[in-house]
Amino acid sequence: MPNEAGGLRETLAQRGVSRRDFLKFCSAMTAVLALPPRYMPRVVEALETATRPPLLWLEYQDCAGNTESLLRASKPTVAELILDVLSLDYHETVMAPAGHQAEKSLMDTVEAYKGQYLVVVEGSIPTKDGGIYCTIGGHTALDLVQEIGGNAAAIITVGTCAAYGGIPAAAPNPTDAVGVRDVVKGVPIINLPGCPMNVQNLTAVIVHYLTFGAWPATDQLGRPLFAYGSRIHDDCERRAHFDAGQFVEEWGDEGHRKGWCLYKMGCKGPETFHNCPIVRWNDGTSWPVGAGHGCVGCSEPAFWDTMSPFYRRLPSVPGFGVEATADKVGLGIVAGVAGAFALHGVASAVRAKARPLNKTKVEVEEE
Numbered sequence: 356m357p358n359e360a361g362g363l364r365e366t367l368a369q370r371g372v373s374r375r376d377f378l379k380f381c382s383a384m385t386a387v388l389a390l391p392p393r394y395m396p397r398v399v400e401a402l403e404t405a406t407r408p409p410l411l412w413l414e415y416q417d418c419a420g421n422t423e424s425l426l427r428a429s430k431p432t433v434a435e436l437i438l439d440v441l442s443l444d445y446h447e448t449v450m451a452p453a454g455h456q457a458e459k460s461l462m463d464t465v466e467a468y469k470g471q472y473l474v475v476v477e478g479s480i481p482t483k484d485g486g487i488y489c490t491i492g493g494h495t496a497l498d499l500v501q502e503i504g505g506n507a508a509a510i511i512t513v514g515t516c517a518a519y520g521g522i523p524a525a526a527p528n529p530t531d532a533v534g535v536r537d538v539v540k541g542v543p544i545i546n547l548p549g550c551p552m553n554v555q556n557l558t559a560v561i562v563h564y565l566t567f568g569a570w571p572a573t574d575q576l577g578r579p580l581f582a583y584g585s586r587i588h589d590d591c592e593r594r595a596h597f598d599a600g601q602f603v604e605e606w607g608d609e610g611h612r613k614g615w616c617l618y619k620m621g622c623k624g625p626e627t628f629h630n631c632p633i634v635r636w637n638d639g640t641s642w643p644v645g646a647g648h649g650c651v652g653c654s655e656p657a658f659w660d661t662m663s664p665f666y667r668r669l670p671s672v673p674g675f676g677v678e679a680t681a682d683k684v685g686l687g688i689v690a691g692v693a694g695a696f697a698l699h700g701v702a703s704a705v706r707a708k709a710r711p712l713n714k715t716k717v718e719v720e721e722e
Contacts (some may be wrong), residue, residue, distance in 0.1 A: 372435075377402075387559040387634060388571070389581040401566035408561070409464050409472040411503060412446035415489050415496040416523045416532055417478030420551035421513040422448050428554040429638055436554075440561065444472075447491075458492045465503055473561070474507040476500060479516040479523045480538050481530035488530040501539055509543040509570060510535055511560060515653055518548040518577075525659035536577060543570055546577040550653040555634050556582045576656065578628070587624035587650050590632040593617065611647065621666040622649030629654040 381402060385395045414422065426449070428436065436443075443449070444464040445457070452460050464472055478496075481488040486497030504510045512535050515521040523532035536544050547556050560579060563571045571579040588594065596602070597616040604610060604619060618625070627650050635642040644650055652662035662669075 383555075384559050384562040387555050387581065387630075388563055389584075398562065398566050402562065405565040407440065407442040408508075408565075409444050409468050410441045410475060411444055411461060411464060411472060411507075412475045412477065413496075413500060413503065414447055415476070415478035415480055415500070415517075416530070417514065417516050417521075419448065419477075421477045421517075422446075424513075424551040424554050425557075428558075436558065440558065441473075461503070465506060469506050471508055474504050474510045475557070476504065476510055476512050476517045476535050477514055479520045479532035479534060481523070481532050482538065483529070483531035497538060500535060504535065504539045505542060507542055509545065509564075510539065511545045511547060511557065512536075513547050513552045513557060515548040515550055515658065518546040519656040521550070522659050524657070544577055545570055545573065545579060547582070548576075548578065548654040549629060549631075553582075553631070553634050553636065556630070574628075578654075582630045582634075583628045583654065585628065585630070587627045587629055587631055587644070590630070591624055591644055592632060593644060614647075617644060617647075617649040619668050620649050621651075621664070621668055623652035623655075623658075623662050623665075623669060624650040626662075626669060627652040627655055 378399065381398045382395055385392065385398050388394075390398075412422075425436070445461045447457070450457060450460070478489075480486070480496050480500055482497055486495035489496040491499060512518045516523060516532075517535055519534040520528070520532045520537075521534075523530060524534075534546075536546070545560055547560070556579070559581065560571060563569075563579075563581075571581055573579055574583060576583075588597075591597075593614060593616045596610075596614070597618060601610060601613075601615040602619045603615050603617050606620065616622070622644065624644065631642045631650070632644070635645070649665070651665045652658040655662065
């Protein structure tokens, strides 16, 4: 049963997970949630006693990239997520049952834990012609997400398709694809956009729920602030090069090899909110910009239409004058430094002229 007796710590111990590894996991989740270190004991206590919430993973119009992200997770591993943190009762890619047995597993959880289970949705929802462009077990994705999601404790959308409609919703949007928030009402919905989402953010959202009994604070788009509260540009490891006027002008040039700013090559970091530079990928070792490719803005609504062409610099960034300064910032810095030296020289000359000629060297230095 999903809500079996015993907390997570007991389950982990039975599976040979050491106390040290458990504390490291709690510390990592505290950091991802951007909580002060003093909250770690509270996270530890909550997870030690928490029961595993039933979770249903629904997959619709998508590329399965978020499932791939889940399967490649290592902190925690997918096995820990499924067996220890969550009770994953339905996921078409990883579940053992198939056909009618799979559908029975799904509906058994819906009926037994109405209002208690969590739903993760991957992929957009087609709405044209009654939603017939995505059906599972004879039911449309539209009907399924409204019935199953509408009776959940909360819905977590993973990936940009589920959050906003994503690539299926890009012009001309032949299936009238939309995000979950457009078709399900009255249920808390947490959006984790990105192509794909980072599974650490998914885990952190659930840890926050288990720790505080509430969902994390979100922005106007339903994205948790701990993961989407700052621009990629502000946390980027290449930001210093932007400020210094050092830009990659051509793929493979000297600036590219030295890790200079990719803004002129089309990086959308100045208009994209995500914690990619902080959490990163592959055990925290890298992320797209760190690997030498500009951000494409995939965690923003309608990014496929508004952020493309991906290798052309942003024409305008609301409230951020980066497009006006990128060409001038380097010259501005040079001019500013030259001006500072010139100003210093003028001031020194004025002071020297004002000094009486009979002052000693010590008196002059004291000035």
